[in-house]
Amino acid sequence: MTDFAGLRAVVTGGASGIGLAAAQLLAARGAQVVVFDLKPEVDAPLTAIAADVSDDGSVRDAVAAAALQLGGIDVVVNNAGIGAQGNVTANDDAEWHRVLDVNVVGIARVTRAALPHLRKSEAAAIVNTCSIAATAGLPNRALYSASKGAVLALTMAMAADHVREGIRVNCVNPGTADTPWVGRLLDVAADPAAERAALEARQPMGRLVSADEVAQAIAYLASPLSGSTTGTALAVDGGMQNL
Numbered sequence: 001m002t003d004f005a006g007l008r009a010v011v012t013g014g015a016s017g018i019g020l021a022a023a024q025l026l027a028a029r030g031a032q033v034v035v036f037d038l039k040p041e042v043d044a045p046l047t048a049i050a051a052d053v054s055d056d057g058s059v060r061d062a063v064a065a066a067a068l069q070l071g072g073i074d075v076v077v078n079n080a081g082i083g084a085q086g087n088v089t090a091n092d093d094a095e096w097h098r099v100l101d102v103n104v105v106g107i108a109r110v111t112r113a114a115l116p117h118l119r120k121s122e123a124a125a126i127v128n129t130c131s132i133a134a135t136a137g138l139p140n141r142a143l144y145s146a147s148k149g150a151v152l153a154l155t156m157a158m159a160a161d162h163v164r165e166g167i168r169v170n171c172v173n174p175g176t177a178d179t180p181w182v183g184r185l186l187d188v189a190a191d192p193a194a195e196r197a198a199l200e201a202r203q204p205m206g207r208l209v210s211a212d213e214v215a216q217a218i219a220y221l222a223s224p225l226s227g228s229t230t231g232t233a234l235a236v237d238g239g240m241q242n243l
């Protein structure tokens with residue numbers, strides 16, 4: 001498929017997991033894709049720029065470099081994110097600020113740097129990677145859930161602010177997705193294989209969501225196929241939100 005032919009995309013956190021799957025899918029469908037990541041290691045046809053979404057100067061430099069390299073920007077996938085565990089008492093102020101800075105303010109930084117380029121596009125779309133944690137009331141994820149709740153609200157606010165400029169803004173809400181992130185959590189368990197089996201058994205579909213399934217949803221929301229859709233959250237959670 002070449003539904004992204006001629007389109008130029010930036011994917012943050014695109015060197016791993018959901019972001020990598022999305023970047024590869026957009027490229028396979030014909031987009032030129034630049035990945036922003038702390039570890040800018042990707043295989044062709046992707047290219048990567050070292051960028052830290054918690055650093056405004058780094059973001060502005062990376063967006064300028066990507067726009068120069070691509071000749072403009074049509075699609076921004078704000079996917080970079082970090083986790084946090086525990087209830088509301090588990091993290092100190094510094095950790096609250098660190099996680100909100102990456103997961104929420106990072107989206108604002110990338111978006112405000114990219115907006116002048118998106119305004120020149122005929123097919124401008126922003127897709128934010130949110131989470132089922134924004135809506136599900138997950139236990140032991142207080143800070144992470146707060147950050148993703150903010151991403152959901154920010155997505156809807158940005159959609160309203162930019163709809164008349166022809167810029168669509170949507171988000172995906174993955175459930176537990178099989179990425180290196182989840183692999184890292186399982187690896188610290190006493191018995192990672194047993195922990196994985198237990199995690200899968202807790203899922204309504206008896207398995208984790210795949211990164212490619214989330215990427216397919218991101219691609220849909222980034223593509224002109226969803227041209228009348230803005231301000232929405234597409235769950236890719238294996239039925240978790242209905243529990």
Ligand code: NAD
Pocket residue numbers: 012013014015016017018019036037038039051052053054079080081082102129130131132173174175176177178179180181182
């Ligand atoms: P991952 O750890 O596999 O990949 C995240 C990528 O983001 C990494 O390459 C990392 O280097 C990059 N990154 C982290 N901080 C960054 C920063 N400050 N600047 C630039 N890049 C940075 O994780 P993943 O599972 O693919 O998660 C991607 C997104 O999906 C995150 O926003 C996460 O909250 C969300 N999500 C994941 C799951 C899941 O179960 N895996 C579920 C719901 C939502």
